[in-house]
Amino acid sequence: MGKRVFNFYAGPATLPLKALKEAKREMLDFRGTGMSVCEISHRSKDFQAVIDEATALIRELYAVPPGYHVLWLGGGASTQFFHVPWNLGLEGKPMAYIHTGSWAKEAIKEAKFFGEVKVLASSEDANFNYVPRAFTMDPNAAYLHITANETIGGIEWIEFPDPGNVPLVVDASSDFLSHPVDWSKIGLLYAGAQKNLGPAGVTVVIVREDMVARARAKKLPTMVSYGTHVDKGSMHNTQKKAKALYRLIDSSNGFYRGFARPDSRSRMNITFRLVTEQLEEKCVAEAKARGLIGLKGHRSVGGMRASFYNAMPLKGVKALTAFLAEFQKANA
Amino acid sequence: MGKRVFNFYAGPATLPLKALKEAKREMLDFRGTGMSVCEISHRSKDFQAVIDEATALIRELYAVPPGYHVLWLGGGASTQFFHVPWNLGLEGKPMAYIHTGSWAKEAIKEAKFFGEVKVLASSEDANFNYVPRAFTMDPNAAYLHITANETIGGIEWIEFPDPGNVPLVVDASSDFLSHPVDWSKIGLLYAGAQKNLGPAGVTVVIVREDMVARARAKKLPTMVSYGTHVDKGSMHNTQKKAKALYRLIDSSNGFYRGFARPDSRSRMNITFRLVTEQLEEKCVAEAKARGLIGLKGHRSVGGMRASFYNAMPLKGVKALTAFLAEFQKANA
Numbered sequence: 001m002g003k004r005v006f007n008f009y010a011g012p013a014t015l016p017l018k019a020l021k022e023a024k025r026e027m028l029d030f031r032g033t034g035m036s037v038c039e040i041s042h043r044s045k046d047f048q049a050v051i052d053e054a055t056a057l058i059r060e061l062y063a064v065p066p067g068y069h070v071l072w073l074g075g076g077a078s079t080q081f082f083h084v085p086w087n088l089g090l091e092g093k094p095m096a097y098i099h100t101g102s103w104a105k106e107a108i109k110e111a112k113f114f115g116e117v118k119v120l121a122s123s124e125d126a127n128f129n130y131v132p133r134a135f136t137m138d139p140n141a142a143y144l145h146i147t148a149n150e151t152i153g154g155i156e157w158i159e160f161p162d163p164g165n166v167p168l169v170v171d172a173s174s175d176f177l178s179h180p181v182d183w184s185k186i187g188l189l190y191a192g193a194q195k196n197l198g199p200a201g202v203t204v205v206i207v208r209e210d211m212v213a214r215a216r217a218k219k220l221p222t223m224v225s226y227g228t229h230v231d232k233g234s235m236h237n238t239q240k241k242a243k244a245l246y247r248l249i250d251s252s253n254g255f256y257r258g259f260a261r262p263d264s265r266s267r268m269n270i271t272f273r274l275v276t277e278q279l280e281e282k283c284v285a286e287a288k289a290r291g292l293i294g295l296k297g298h299r300s301v302g303g304m305r306a307s308f309y310n311a312m313p314l315k316g317v318k319a320l321t322a323f324l325a326e327f328q329k330a331n332a
Numbered sequence: 333m334g335k336r337v338f339n340f341y342a343g344p345a346t347l348p349l350k351a352l353k354e355a356k357r358e359m360l361d362f363r364g365t366g367m368s369v370c371e372i373s374h375r376s377k378d379f380q381a382v383i384d385e386a387t388a389l390i391r392e393l394y395a396v397p398p399g400y401h402v403l404w405l406g407g408g409a410s411t412q413f414f415h416v417p418w419n420l421g422l423e424g425k426p427m428a429y430i431h432t433g434s435w436a437k438e439a440i441k442e443a444k445f446f447g448e449v450k451v452l453a454s455s456e457d458a459n460f461n462y463v464p465r466a467f468t469m470d471p472n473a474a475y476l477h478i479t480a481n482e483t484i485g486g487i488e489w490i491e492f493p494d495p496g497n498v499p500l501v502v503d504a505s506s507d508f509l510s511h512p513v514d515w516s517k518i519g520l521l522y523a524g525a526q527k528n529l530g531p532a533g534v535t536v537v538i539v540r541e542d543m544v545a546r547a548r549a550k551k552l553p554t555m556v557s558y559g560t561h562v563d564k565g566s567m568h569n570t571q572k573k574a575k576a577l578y579r580l581i582d583s584s585n586g587f588y589r590g591f592a593r594p595d596s597r598s599r600m601n602i603t604f605r606l607v608t609e610q611l612e613e614k615c616v617a618e619a620k621a622r623g624l625i626g627l628k629g630h631r632s633v634g635g636m637r638a639s640f641y642n643a644m645p646l647k648g649v650k651a652l653t654a655f656l657a658e659f660q661k662a663n664a
Binding site: 015017020036039079081106159198219 | 342367370372373408552
């Protein structure tokens with residue numbers, strides 16, 4: 001067997017070794033059923049126990065209040081980009097969005113198929129290196145959509161904006177379960193699993209009862225309606241991890257330079273540059289040789305990017321910061 | 333470890349032991365990457381090799397001609413129920429469907445959101461125990477949709493109907509890769525993976541170039557359009573298995589009685605009844621005690637049902653027929 005590496009890719013993310021070992025152990029016989037969990041019926045009590053436990057854990061870890069449904073859906077967060085406006089749009093009301101980068105852009109594009117979209121604020125003026133906190137809310141909007149964390153620029157809404165009486169819709173794909181959220185503002189929150197929750201293939205949608213009622217009042221294809229999925233019943237050393245790397249960046253005397261504006265820094269995706277591209281390439285290559293992989297930045301911002309999703313152990317972060325300190329010493 | 337059982341459920345289906353063992357072996361380190369396949373990037377060359385190999389194998393096993401794209405999509409076959417009419421419907425032309433049972437019903441219901449639906453034939457008159465081969469084709473239809481195999485009644489189109497110049501759309505979820513198909517009629521064929529191909533979570537869509545062009549000519553949400561998925565690039569002891577069980581049923585002197593009309597018998601889901609419900613319950617219970625599970629029929633037709641999807645080994649079928657013969661002897 002090869003040596004396990006530390007995977008800093010922006011997604012899919014690393015999974016807890018403990019969980020992988022359990023999956024391995026149970027691959028031929030899940031809890032005495034004589035079958036793999038991949039083979040048992042989604043309607044069996046064995047599988048119902050799996051989904052019930054997962055739902056209960058989400059409710060507990062995220063402190064989801066009563067009145068919200070936790071749904072497990074297929075199709076990825078990209079499918080929610082068009083399911084959200086189709087379910088929650090309202091005749092004669094605009095759908096409000098905040099534009100923070102490539103994921104917000106996708107969400108905005110899909111909403112336009114279903115009605116008027118108002119982009120209330122954008123950080124495009126600075127290549128999306130900050131979250132635009134100053135904007136005027138439209139109290140007539142059907143909802144306000146934000147992207148909690150942008151994986152390319154590495155910017156994050158640590159505190160969500162306050163949309164007044166308008167329900168907030170959050171794409172939390174890349175910072176799901178990484179910090180507590182203020183549910184009193186939230187009408188719907190969705191997240192693809194493949195960064196902070198598990199392997200790719202499932203999307204969690206947490207939706208408030210009045211939003212489900214909105215969906216039920218419409219005529220929608222069965223698989224699109226949140227009402228269908230409701231009827232079918234279908235965190236916390238992150239800050240420490242990101243802080244360690246930002247501290248190293250900020251105390252490197254300009255050897256490492258953060259891309260995201262300090263007031264918008266993501267705790268999930270830490271983006272930074274070195275003085276030259278050659279040095280960046282060298283850094284990525286040497287890191288890789290030590291089993292620290294996935295550190296090349298997205299082509300649209302360049303530089304380097306380390307992703308610290310929930311399952312990344314502190315040990316991986318320490319190995320990375322130790323390497324970066326050493327690399328600076330050798331190349332400054 | 334518990335004993336592996338033979339799983340005859342109508343889905344999810346059993347998986348090949350060899351594949352499960354390989355998945356187990358590679359759970360912590362996939363082909364020397366130091367990661368599980370669940371952790372590697374969908375854009376990495378390691379994963380590209382996986383999907384390329386899977387696509388090549390589908391093309392080879394199903395003899396897919398050039399001019400067809402093989403797509404791997406999320407959302408299950410139920411999502412295709414509405415993506416098909418949305419992508420392939422044409423202004424001023426009806427969408428033709430043949431009604432053969434509960435899966436066809438779902439497909440018909442979703443198509444109605446997108447235009448006029450004409451049901452050309454139905455076997456509802458006999459509780460869906462046959463496939464209605466005699467019908468008049470509407471040459472003006474945008475497409476003709478059939479459900480290749482109905483898992484509840486256990487009926488199957490062994491030979492697809494000929495829709496003339498109208499493209500045939502096939503939901504092959506429950507008999508995918510189990511027999512050769514005549515591609516010259518087919519515009520699009522789709523199948524959820526969880527019966528004949530692998531674990532749940534992926535849907536294969538095989539689509540002809542002119543159907544993709546139809547989709548591209550429309551304005552569709554990104555995740556709905558087959559054009560998007562094309563751009564992103566994304567058999568054979570079955571008859572022997574089913575024959576063995578049908579032979580046993582037909583030679584049981586009425587102890588076992590087939591539900592599906594002989595000319596419509598499925599090779600995937602063999603449905604049959606015993607003289608009384610008590611005897612059926614006893615039969616299911618005794619089979620279960622021997623590790624033969626999933627034999628209770630769907631509540632809408634009652635009785636018993638054995639599903640022989642591709643990965644069910646002949647050994648499982650032999651164990652089942654031996655048990656049924658013995659059960660008849662003891663209870664006749």
